Amino acid sequence: MDAGKPRSISAARPSGRGAPGKRPQEKQGASRKAGNVERKQAILRAALSVFAERGFESARLDDVAARAGVAKGTLYLYFDDKEKLFEEVVQSEVSPILDRIGALASARDMPIEKILEALFQVFEKEVLGTERKHLLRLIIAEGPRFPHIAELYFRNVIGRAMPLISRMAAQAVVRGELQSDALVRFPQLVGAPLLFAVVWDSMFARLQPLDVAGFFAAHRETLVGKMRRTRP
Template sequence: MERRPRETSLRSRGRRGNAEARQRAVLDAALEVFLAKGFAAARLDDIAARAGVAKGTIYLYFRDKEHLFQALLREAVGPVITRVEGLLPSFAGSTGDLLHMIAELMDREILQTRRKDLLRLIIAEGPRFPWLSEFYWREVVSRGLAIIRAVGARAVARGEFASDALERFPQLLPAPMLVAVIWGALFDRFDKLDTRALLDAHVDILVRGLARRDS
C-alpha cells in the first residue's frame, strides 16, 4: 500500500523528535560526567551509559569527546552572551543601570546555575588543554569583553565616565564573578557568599570610581 503524505510527514517528525531527544540526553549526560570527572577523565562510554544510549549513538551527533564538550559549552553559555549583546542597542538608561542589569543577568544565568561549574571546570582544565581555553575565548570571553568595551565607550561618549578604564580593561567587570566561582568551590561552606550583593557592590564602586566628578 502506498504511504500517504501525511503519514510520511508524521513519521518523519517522530524520527526527528526521537533524534533530538537522544541528542538532548547525550548533552545532559555529558554535563553530569564532565562535571563529576573533569574533561580528561570523562569517557564517552560513561556518557553513553548515563544517557541510556549506545556509544555509537554519540558519534551520530558529535565527532569526538572534544566536539561534544564544545557543543555543551556553546549551548550552555552562548545564549547568555547573546542576551547581553541584545541589551545594548535599545537600552536608554544610565550606564550604572546597564551595568547593574548585566550583573544581575550574570548572577542569575551563571552563578545561580550549573554554568558556574562549567566555568570552574574550564579554569581547572584550560591550562592542560589549550584548545579548550581557545574555544572558550572565541565563543564566550572575546564576545563578553567586546560588550563591556562598548559599554565603557558609551559611558565616556555620554559624559558619564571621565575615565576610559572600563574600555581599556573590560576585565574589571567580570572579575568578581570569577572570585565568586572560586570562592563557591573552596569556601562557601564556611562563609556563604551573596553573589548578587557582591556584583552590585562591585558595580557601585566601579561606577563611582569612573564617574565624572561633576556628575
C-alpha cells in the same frame, strides 16, 4: 560456552538487551537518521553534568551513557570521540550566553549603572543559578590543555563582551556618569568579579558563603564611583 552464533565465542547474550520500549518514536516524518535531536540533547546534558563533576579526564563515558539512558556505543553515533563531545557541550552552553550579549548591545543608551546592574543580574541568574557555572569552571580547568576550546570561548564570549563594555563605558564617560576611563581601558574589570564569584561558589561556598548579590553591588559601587552624596 554455547558457540553457534558468530560473535566471538562468548555469545552468551544474557538479558538479550531486554529493555524493549526504548525507541524514541520520533514524530511524523521521523528523522530516524542519525539525528534524533532529543537524544543528542540528552547526551549533551548528561555529559555536562559528568564533566562538571569529574573534569574531562576522569569523566567516564560509561557514566555519560548511563545518565543519558543510552548505551555507550550510542554516544559514538552522535559524537566522534570524547573530546568532540566535550567541545559540543561547551558550544551548546556558550550559545545562549551569546544571545544575552547580543541583547546587551541594544541597551547601549541606558545609564551605565543600570546596564551593569542588568548584566550582573543576568549572570547571577543564568550562570550562577544553573549548571552553567560548572561549565565556566570547567573551561578554566581544561582550557590550557584544550586551546581550541579556550579560543572558542574567547572568540564567542570574551572577545565580544569586552569591546561592548568598553564602548558603553566610553559613552558613560562622555555623559559624565563615570569619572575615570579605567573601565574603558580595562573592560575586564567587569569580568573579574563574575569569574571570582563562580570560583568562590564552587570551592569555598561550603566554608564561607558569599553574598553574591551584595558582592556584585559593592563592585558596581566602586566601579561607578558612587560619589557619596552628602546632600544635594
